Amino acid sequence: xTTPTDATYxxxxxxxxxxxxxxxxxVNDDPHxxxxxxxxxxxxxxxxxxxxxxxxxxxxxxxxxRGWNEGWFDLPERIGAKIARLIGADPDxxxxxxxTSVNLFKLIIAALRARPGRERIISDDLNFPSDLYIxxxxxDMLGAGHEIALAYSSDGIHGPVETILGLLDQTxxxxxxxxxxxxxxxxxxxxxxxxxxxxxxxLTIWDLSHSVGVVPIHLKESxxxxxxxxxxxxxxxxxxxxAFLYIRRDLxxxxxxxxxxxxxxxxxxxxxxxxxxxxxLRQFLTGTPPVVSLALIEPGVDLLLAAGIERLRAKSVxxxxxxxxxxxxxxxxxxxxLNSPRDPARRGSHISLGHPEGxxxxxxxxxxxxxxxxxxxxxxxxxxxxxxxxxxxxxxxAVERLAQAVTEQRYLKYRDHRPTVT
Amino acid sequence: xTTPTDATYxxxxxxxxxxxxxxxxxVNDDPHxxxxxxxxxxxxxxxxxxxxxxxxxxxxxxxxxRGWNEGWFDLPERIGAKIARLIGADPDxxxxxxxTSVNLFKLIIAALRARPGRERIISDDLNFPSDLYIxxxxxDMLGAGHEIALAYSSDGIHGPVETILGLLDQTxxxxxxxxxxxxxxxxxxxxxxxxxxxxxxxLTIWDLSHSVGVVPIHLKESxxxxxxxxxxxxxxxxxxxxAFLYIRRDLxxxxxxxxxxxxxxxxxxxxxxxxxxxxxLRQFLTGTPPVVSLALIEPGVDLLLAAGIERLRAKSVxxxxxxxxxxxxxxxxxxxxLNSPRDPARRGSHISLGHPEGxxxxxxxxxxxxxxxxxxxxxxxxxxxxxxxxxxxxxxxAVERLAQAVTEQRYLKYRDHRPTVT
Numbered sequence: 001x002t003t004p005t006d007a008t009y010x011x012x013x014x015x016x017x018x019x020x021x022x023x024x025x026x027v028n029d030d031p032h033x034x035x036x037x038x039x040x041x042x043x044x045x046x047x048x049x050x051x052x053x054x055x056x057x058x059x060x061x062x063x064x065x066r067g068w069n070e071g072w073f074d075l076p077e078r079i080g081a082k083i084a085r086l087i088g089a090d091p092d093x094x095x096x097x098x099x100t101s102v103n104l105f106k107l108i109i110a111a112l113r114a115r116p117g118r119e120r121i122i123s124d125d126l127n128f129p130s131d132l133y134i135x136x137x138x139x140d141m142l143g144a145g146h147e148i149a150l151a152y153s154s155d156g157i158h159g160p161v162e163t164i165l166g167l168l169d170q171t172x173x174x175x176x177x178x179x180x181x182x183x184x185x186x187x188x189x190x191x192x193x194x195x196x197x198x199x200x201x202x203l204t205i206w207d208l209s210h211s212v213g214v215v216p217i218h219l220k221e222s223x224x225x226x227x228x229x230x231x232x233x234x235x236x237x238x239x240x241x242x243a244f245l246y247i248r249r250d251l252x253x254x255x256x257x258x259x260x261x262x263x264x265x266x267x268x269x270x271x272x273x274x275x276x277x278x279x280x281l282r283q284f285l286t287g288t289p290p291v292v293s294l295a296l297i298e299p300g301v302d303l304l305l306a307a308g309i310e311r312l313r314a315k316s317v318x319x320x321x322x323x324x325x326x327x328x329x330x331x332x333x334x335x336x337x338l339n340s341p342r343d344p345a346r347r348g349s350h351i352s353l354g355h356p357e358g359x360x361x362x363x364x365x366x367x368x369x370x371x372x373x374x375x376x377x378x379x380x381x382x383x384x385x386x387x388x389x390x391x392x393x394x395x396x397x398a399v400e401r402l403a404q405a406v407t408e409q410r411y412l413k414y415r416d417h418r419p420t421v422t
Numbered sequence: 423x424t425t426p427t428d429a430t431y432x433x434x435x436x437x438x439x440x441x442x443x444x445x446x447x448x449v450n451d452d453p454h455x456x457x458x459x460x461x462x463x464x465x466x467x468x469x470x471x472x473x474x475x476x477x478x479x480x481x482x483x484x485x486x487x488r489g490w491n492e493g494w495f496d497l498p499e500r501i502g503a504k505i506a507r508l509i510g511a512d513p514d515x516x517x518x519x520x521x522t523s524v525n526l527f528k529l530i531i532a533a534l535r536a537r538p539g540r541e542r543i544i545s546d547d548l549n550f551p552s553d554l555y556i557x558x559x560x561x562d563m564l565g566a567g568h569e570i571a572l573a574y575s576s577d578g579i580h581g582p583v584e585t586i587l588g589l590l591d592q593t594x595x596x597x598x599x600x601x602x603x604x605x606x607x608x609x610x611x612x613x614x615x616x617x618x619x620x621x622x623x624x625l626t627i628w629d630l631s632h633s634v635g636v637v638p639i640h641l642k643e644s645x646x647x648x649x650x651x652x653x654x655x656x657x658x659x660x661x662x663x664x665a666f667l668y669i670r671r672d673l674x675x676x677x678x679x680x681x682x683x684x685x686x687x688x689x690x691x692x693x694x695x696x697x698x699x700x701x702x703l704r705q706f707l708t709g710t711p712p713v714v715s716l717a718l719i720e721p722g723v724d725l726l727l728a729a730g731i732e733r734l735r736a737k738s739v740x741x742x743x744x745x746x747x748x749x750x751x752x753x754x755x756x757x758x759x760l761n762s763p764r765d766p767a768r769r770g771s772h773i774s775l776g777h778p779e780g781x782x783x784x785x786x787x788x789x790x791x792x793x794x795x796x797x798x799x800x801x802x803x804x805x806x807x808x809x810x811x812x813x814x815x816x817x818x819x820a821v822e823r824l825a826q827a828v829t830e831q832r833y834l835k836y837r838d839h840r841p842t843v844t
Contacts, residue, residue: 014426027483037487044483052714056474058662061449065459065794067661101683102524109563125695130684130709133697141531142564145822183693232710239713240484260559261523262552269841271605271799273547273572275555276838287521287552289710291661292474326731332798368839372487377693419691 004325010396019307023389032399034371038386039350042046042236047299055233055292070077072291077264077282079294083235083244086216086309087208087227093246094197094282096231100209100243101134102259103228104176106284107245110255111174111226112146118173118202119144124160126181131207135176146173147180155183157339158346165196172202173213179217180210180348183376185340187215187348191222198223201262209233209243213351214316214387216309225251227267232385234349236300245284252281261286269353307388315387316349319395323351323383326399334406339380346393350384352376355404359419360411362417368410369401375419426747432818435744441729441737445811456793456820460808461632461772464658468711469721477714479841493825494713497526498685499704501716503665504723505657507730508770509630510640511689515668517703518716522631522665523556524681525650526598528706529667530560532677533596533625533648534568540595540624541566546573548603555628557598568595579606579761580768585619601639602632602770607762609637609770613644620645631655631665636738636771636809638731647673656771656808658722663715667706674703683708698808729810737809738837745773745805748821756828761802772806774823776797781841782833783824790832791823797841 014020026043035043059067071078081091097103108121121135123203132148138145151163153292159181169176175197180187190206206227211217213234219227227246231237249257257264257277263285277283304312317404320340327338331353339352356362358379365371365381374382383398405411424431436442448465457465465516478496480807481489503513519525530543542792554570561568575587581603590597597619612628619626628649633639635656641649649668653659679686679699685707688698699705702808726734742762749760751777761774777783780801787793787803805820827833 029478029484035486041482041487043487044478045488049479049483052474052478056466056660056718057449057471060463061471062451064457064465065463065796066788067463072661096525098520099683099711101709102520102681103710105681129685129687129693129695132695133682133684133687136681136697140678140682141535141680158524230710238478239494239709240716242712243709256562258559258563259524259527260555260562261521262550262555265551265555269799271551273551273554275558286527287523287665288652288662289521290664290712290715292718293715294662296478296714316674374487377691 004322005329007396010166010392013392016082017315017392019311019387020391022303022307023391025303026389034394034401036373036383036385036390036398038370038390039103039231039233039384040374041239042234042386042387043238045299045303048238048296051299052296055295055306061094075291075294076285077291079297079301082298082305085305086212086217088220090249091163091248092280094244095284096244096297097285097289098242098243100207100228100230101130101174103243103245103386104131104134104205104207105138106259107205107226107228108135108174108255109258111205114255115173115203116169118171119177120171121144121146121148121174122151122164122167122172123148124153124164126159126184126186127178128182128207128209131176131178135351158341159186159188164193166202168196168202170200172197172200174203174205174207175208176205178207178210180215182210183380183382184352185348185350187211187346190217190224194222194224206397210348213304214312216313224248231297231421235304236298237291237297241297242289247281247284252419257284259286261334263287303388312387316385317344319385319387319392320344320347320349320351320392322392323385323395323399326396327353330399330403334403336402349387350382353381353383354379354383355381357411359417361405363414363417364405364410365401369405371398371401426744427751429815429818432814434605435814436708439737439814441733441809442763442813444725444729444766445813447725448811454573454792456816456823457836458793458795458805458807458812458820460812461655462796463654463661464656464722464808467658467721467725470660471828473721474714474718477717477744481724482555497713497716498707498711501719502666504720504727507727508634508639508723509668510642511668512642512671514702515671517664517706518664518666519707519721522629522650522652522662523552525665526553526556526627527560528555528679528681529627529648529650530596531680533753534564536677537625537780541568541591543568543570543592543596543598544586544589545570545598546575548575548581548606548608549600550604550629550631551597553598553600577766580763581610583636586615590618590622590624592622594619594622596625596627598627598629598631600632601827603639604632605802605804606774607770607772609633612639612646616644616646632770635726636734638735641668645672646723653719657684657719657726660715663719664711669703669706675701678705681708685711686798687707692748725810734809738807739766741767741807741812742769742771743810744814745807745817749775752821752825756825758824771809772804774804776801777803779833781839782836783827784838785839786827786832787823791792791827793820793823799841
């Protein structure tokens with residue numbers, strides 16, 4: 001009889017995994033490599049390779065400017081409508097544009113203008129620093145007494161829900177949080193926090209970058225006002241793929257995009273001198289989108305839709321539970337700490353493990369041991385599980401290599417290094 | 423002896439054109455097609471096809487997240503430094519980021535903050551409507567008494583230079599114009615207008631979208647403060663390629679990017695909660711750039727650098743002069759008007775021809791006659807000459823087909839159509 005620490009146990013789990021076949025839909029050039037960074041950059045879908053060749057060689061090379069009328073103009077709404085199915089929104093409530101940061105900027109400004117007289121934006125210290133920078137930049141620019149109120153997590157792992165609820169009041173214009181926090185993987189309850197924000201008349205913006213594609217999201221049902229999210233993580237859209245934004249339909253024409261770009265103009269080719277916003281969500285487009293990077297988002301989204309978000313979540317929970325089981329048996333005795341929530345209902349699809357030699361271990365994994373996790377200061381090794389292509393055996397192997405990095409003191413030679421992207 | 427209206431005359435010009443060989447560096451699948459829309463979407467360089475395959479299949483597919491440390495992080499500055507050589511700037515004065523519209527937004531806000539107490543932005547009615555929309559959006563957002571003062575061209579062709587000079591005064595925060603106007607192709611004198619703006623203490627932003635790659639530009643020498651420009655027109659960077667921005671070095675750290683994205687943060691991977699701008703121009707980066715679309719800009723820029731901007735300008739002037747000569751002999755008698763400046767020193771690299779049946783002619787050219795120009799309301803057929811790959815024979819053939827569209831009344835069946843992108 002096998003136990004979880006046996007490799008054959010992992011193989012048995014893979015053998016009964018009805019999503020296992022999706023792994024073949026992705027390029028995998030190095031069978032030795034365990035890739036646990038799908039939450040930073042998703043793998044390349046095989047279909048994307050052909051699409052890229054078609055986009056460049058035929059659509060651009062042969063069709064030239066005609067490409068715009070042969071599909072390029074529709075990409076932001078067409079791909080947005082597919083992403084909508086992953087996040088419980090209607091097709092006309094999601095659009096693809098710009099980067100997550102630029103989209104967040106547009107929505108923050110729009111939210112503040114929609115709540116005049118309210119000066120406060122509430123967020124937490126577990127949010128993406130990039131989101132906090134955008135809030136700060138927006139507030140500094142407006143210079144009208146706005147301020148950010150940060151709720152601090154007591155343990156760096158769990159979101160400070162009670163503190164946030166305590167901060168919400170009549171001065172709150174906006175509550176904005178990461179649905180799944182980037183470091184610990186804490187999963188906020190969108191419904192409860194949106195209801196609390198609405199109870200004091202505040203708006204909400206959810207950053208779905210670390211949840212879209214792995215956690216079921218029901219934006220419409222939750223009453224959430226706005227959301228942004230990344231297409232290059234679990235959506236497998238490619239490096240720096242443009243991002244998406246969501247605005248609840250009844251809010252769309254109450255909000256104003258401060259970056260009044262020509263792609264959001266009502267009659268694009270009238271070339272009027274005065275800006276007239278397009279109806280619906282299209283007014284939140286800005287300049288000309290990067291067509292190649294934009295179009296390449298689609299195959300990855302199609303794979304997620306084919307797998308089904310509920311099945312992906314079930315597998316993701318089984319895999320993070322399995323990883324935690326292995327951590328407890330194999331890694332905790334070697335000094336690894338669990339820096340993610342124990343409760344799967346409050347957890348996304350990545351697990352963070354701390355270790356006093358965290359950075360050295362991370363670099364040994366990358367450079368010597370054939371594991372690609374990523375590192376987040378101060379000591380955090382982040383293991384991203386993408387249920388579409390991560391196998392249980394991947395997890396087992398990764399844990400064995402994490403153990404090896406410590407038992408063989410592989411971290412020693414990296415002690416002087418500084419963190420980089422991976 | 424041949425005359426300009428003979429096809430052999432064009433062939434003789436091509437035979438002595440020392441840039442003629444560059445045409446082979448571009449994909450050209452349809453020898454019948456005359457492509458005169460390189461000012462909307464440049465052709466596909468052959469080298470870009472291979473680069474796209476490498477980017478997607480190897481850099482993303484095999485190298486995965488490691489791609490960031492293997493070149494992706496450097497792309498904005500590395501490609502920016504090459505574009506700098508096309509516009510007379512130092513390598514650290516140009517960066518590639520976002521779209522032209524988003525870059526313009528960032529710079530307008532930065533300019534207004536750098537000129538407190540001055541409420542006016544001056545532009546003209548020949549500017550890209552997209553730029554005017556961005557100005558309007560920025561002003562509406564700030565809501566602090568800012569206003570736009572538009573100078574109107576008397577003939578729709580020539581820039582209203584005298585009116586602009588008359589508008590400049592102590593209330594002017596910013597003068598922003600297209601270097602080459604998108605419809606008529608009028609070419610402003612950057613040096614003279616920058617000096618005039620500086621004389622009243624105003625800043626300048628030049629939109630170089632229709633001049634970069636075909637007109638020599640000497641930003642540093644001119645003292646220009648800021649500039650933005652497009653990479654998908656004469657730079658041949660691909661549909662919706664990210665744009666560039668220029669800030670004169672001594673201004674870079676006086677200005678503040680309102681969209682304080684993580685790519686512009688000083689220590690990217692410290693994940694500090696507080697934003698600290700990176701030194702130099704890097705603070706004007708925002709979110710994660712669309713790597714595939716961004717990287718594909720480079721081969722087109724390399725070709726322009728190899729050809730040399732002075733040689734490209736000489737050929738461009740010869741070609742627009744030739745086109746005007748043929749217009750006069752062949753097209754003026756058929757009702758075509760010249761909607762671009764006669765003086766080559768005041769003209770970019772495209773020629774606009776008006777005709778009462780302009781839209782129908784445009785559609786007949788596209789759908790029946792094998793010419794791709796583009797159309798700009800109300801009656802304007804815009805013929806873009808990209809000296810890197812447009813031949814004199816192309817111009818001759820295009821003129822013959824423009825004549826044919828009228829003599830055979832090909833426009834009749836398109837009278838009910840509306841303008842689209844081409």
